[in-house]
Structure formats: C-alpha cells, structure tokens
Amino acid sequence: xxxxxxxxxxxxxxxxxxxxxxxxxxxxxxxxxxxxxxxxxxxxxxxxxxxxxxxxxxxxxxxxxxxxxxxxxxxxxxxxxxxxxxxxxxxxxxxxxxxxxxxxxxxxxxxxxxxxxxxxxxxxxxxxxxxxxxxxxxxxxxxxxxxxxxxxxxxxxx
Numbered sequence: 491x492x493x494x495x496x497x498x499x500x501x502x503x504x505x506x507x508x509x510x511x512x513x514x515x516x517x518x519x520x521x522x523x524x525x526x527x528x529x530x531x532x533x534x535x536x537x538x539x540x541x542x543x544x545x546x547x548x549x550x551x552x553x554x555x556x557x558x559x560x561x562x563x564x565x566x567x568x569x570x571x572x573x574x575x576x577x578x579x580x581x582x583x584x585x586x587x588x589x590x591x592x593x594x595x596x597x598x599x600x601x602x603x604x605x606x607x608x609x610x611x612x613x614x615x616x617x618x619x620x621x622x623x624x625x626x627x628x629x630x631x632x633x634x635x636x637x638x639x640x641x642x643x644x645x646x647x648x
Contacts, residue, residue, distance in 0.1 A: 498582055498583075499582070499583040499584075499622075500579065500580050500581060500582055500583060501577055501578070501579055501580070501581045501582075501583055501586050501598070501600055501612075501614050502579035502580060502600075502612075503583065504583055504614060504618050504619060504622055505579070505600050505611075505612035505613060505614045505618060506612055506613050506614070506615070506618060507611065507612045508612075509534055509599070509610055509612060509613050510524060510525075510528050510530055510533055510534075511533055511534040511535065511536055511610075512524060512533045512534075512535055512536070512545065512566055513535070513536055513537065513566070514535055514536070514537045514542055514543075514565065514566055514567030514570070515565055515566070515567065516565065516566045517561065517562050517563070517564065517565065517566070518545075518550055518554050518561040518562075518564045518565070518566055518569060519561035519562045521533055521545055521550075521566050522550055522561060525547065531546060531547045531596075532544050532545060532546040532547070532596075532597050533545045533566075534574075534599055534610060534613070535566055535567065535570045535574075537567070540608070541574055541576070541599060541601070541610060542567065542570070542572060542574070543567070543570035543571055543572035543573070543574050544570060544571050544572075544574050544597060544599065545566050545569070545570045545571070546571060546596075546597070549569050549570060549571055550569070553569040554569055571595075574599060575589060575593055575595060575598060576598065576599045576600065576601045577589065577598050577600060577601075577614070578600070578601060578602065578603070579600055579602055579611060579612070583619065586598055586614055587616075587619055590614075590616060596615055596616045596617075597613055597614070597615050597616075598613065598614045598615075599612075599613050600612040600613060600614060
C-alpha cells in the first residue's frame, strides 16, 4: 500500500499467496481432481520452461466435456488457456481489474522478479477483489454480463 495524497491498493495487498499448479503433461482428469480436492476453479500450468498457461473449469467444460473427449486421455497443455496474462505484485489493483475485464479473465497470476528470474508469488481473482469491496460485485457482474451478452462473446448470460 502506498501512502500519499490517496491510498492506492496494489495486487500484493489483495492476492492469494497459496497457488496450486499442475504440469502441461498431466491428464485433465487428474487436474480436475486436484481442483475438486482444493475447492478451486483453476490451476496454473507449468512446463520445464516455467509458467505456460492456466487451466480453468470453463476450459474443461468447453474443450473436453462438451467436445465428448475422455479427460483421462487429454493433457492439460492441450486445453489450457494461453498465453497467460500476468502482473507484478506492485501493480495497482485498479489496473489489474481493468486487465481482467479487458481480457475476459477471472484470475491473474502474480509474478515477482527475483535474482534475474520471475517466480509466481500469488494469484488474484475477481473474488479476491469482491471480498475487499463487496459493493463492487454488482458493478463487476453488470460489466461482465454486458460484455458476455455482446454478439462477439458467442454466448449469452440469462
């Protein structure tokens, strides 16, 4: 948090530090079990090179279940969302929320720069923001619904 003429919240002030991840070669079935085990809706996806994407419940539903594929046979790397959009811990919270709405995403991995490398230090979700500012929930919901109901979105929210 920065003190000055106004109080500015950063991603670091709101993010969840514990992050659950999986590997690109893991089966979607095992990844879904991990999500259920921890009560989460997404997993960060890594390879030897680092962060590669994010696997969400929506990815599993639209790219595996609705396609009639067997989650035991499908690899996470084949259905994850990529490229992954990330922010630094010091990013103003308002900017992070703008990015989430602009890119139609609910989660942002947080990468910190240490010793010439980047490491995941947390994740920011729209729910983290909603817990901080409950009054923003209806505003965010309205913005998301307006955007989702546009013809470009390809589906409609009832």
